[in-house]
Amino acid sequence: MVYQKRIKKSPRIQSLGRANAILDVIAGADETGVSLSSISKETGLNKTTAFNLLASLVTLRFVDQDRVSRNYRLGFRNLELGRLVQQRLHISNLARPVLADLCRKTNETVNLGLPDLYDLLVIDSLRGSQILHATATAGWRSQYHCTALGKACMSLWNSTMRQSVYDNCGLPRQTANTITETELLNIELDGYRDMGYAMDIEENEVGVNGVASSIRDGLGEICAAISVSGPANRLTEQTMTAIAPMVVTAASRISEAMGDQETGQFRRA
Numbered sequence: 001m002v003y004q005k006r007i008k009k010s011p012r013i014q015s016l017g018r019a020n021a022i023l024d025v026i027a028g029a030d031e032t033g034v035s036l037s038s039i040s041k042e043t044g045l046n047k048t049t050a051f052n053l054l055a056s057l058v059t060l061r062f063v064d065q066d067r068v069s070r071n072y073r074l075g076f077r078n079l080e081l082g083r084l085v086q087q088r089l090h091i092s093n094l095a096r097p098v099l100a101d102l103c104r105k106t107n108e109t110v111n112l113g114l115p116d117l118y119d120l121l122v123i124d125s126l127r128g129s130q131i132l133h134a135t136a137t138a139g140w141r142s143q144y145h146c147t148a149l150g151k152a153c154m155s156l157w158n159s160t161m162r163q164s165v166y167d168n169c170g171l172p173r174q175t176a177n178t179i180t181e182t183e184l185l186n187i188e189l190d191g192y193r194d195m196g197y198a199m200d201i202e203e204n205e206v207g208v209n210g211v212a213s214s215i216r217d218g219l220g221e222i223c224a225a226i227s228v229s230g231p232a233n234r235l236t237e238q239t240m241t242a243i244a245p246m247v248v249t250a251a252s253r254i255s256e257a258m259g260d261q262e263t264g265q266f267r268r269a
Contacts (some may be wrong), residue, residue: 006246010055013098019053019062026063026072034247082219091224092124093217094257096165097228099126106243108230111210113142113149118169120149128230145171146184148210151198152225155189156214162186177203197244199237200229207232211240213251218259228250 011017025042026034034042054072057063061077070155096111103110103126110128113120120142136137144150144165154162163182171180179185186267192198200210229235 007187009217015053018043019057021045022050022053022057022122023062023074023078026074029071029073031073033066033068033069033073037073037213039072046128047077064114067169091254091258095215095224095226095254096124098250098253099124100256102226102228102246103128105246106228108228108235109229111142111149111229112171112211112224113227115153115226118165119143120147120225122149143172143204144169146203147173147199148198148200148212148227148229151192151200152214152227153222155192157189157197159186174204175202175206177201179203196243196248199240201237202232209235209237209240209245211235211247213244215258216255216260220260223258224254225266226254 002171011020021043022039025039029038034256036047036051036054039045039054040047043050045053053128054065058065058072058075061075064073064075065071066073091114092112097116099110099112100248107128110126111122112124113122122140129231143155144148144154154165166182171182171185173180179188189198197211197213200212202209204210208229209232210227210229212225215224215226217223226245226247
């Protein structure tokens, strides 16, 4: 059966595997939904079997059926359960051991930031043991265009999402190194996307550099970013390039804990 290719391990109850395959097909459809014929074709199930399973999924609110087109879309029950999982998998609790490990290995300040509409909120920050270090205070806001945290997120955004930030926030100059032209920033972000990490070379604060990588949740969406920051004379561009794999690995570990299924690969949005 086609549906068996969609799951790594066959479930003991065949009907649950079939229902899961149907949900996978519907989840991959656009906002118009997907027809019974398409579901039958994609899953390899005959129409009668698919219809009966869909009827049960509609009753349980995992699937909605449009009254006009008769197409199927994901139902709100998925959202309700997803919210419960998000509450259980609180990112700060999941990330703390990884942050501590990265802080210990780099001996520099490590930050965890969550993307908001037009900037990021740093929710956790651990200070390295160096006498001279970057400020480590949770609760501060990080701009997208001039910080490693922000650029790690933006590098995986599509052009529409980037332009929304440009239009609403502009690219205010923080230091002489801040990139204030969208074309130049987009070129840099595309490069960071391919590298898997982003850098801030005294672009937000004079004398402070940073390197960051983004984190994905169980839906594959960018939900956070992790960075290492420190004095520019110690955390040079060469040093940041050397520790970047550790930052990427730390981000992947948190992504995996959040339920991301493609950790180890720096995926495009």
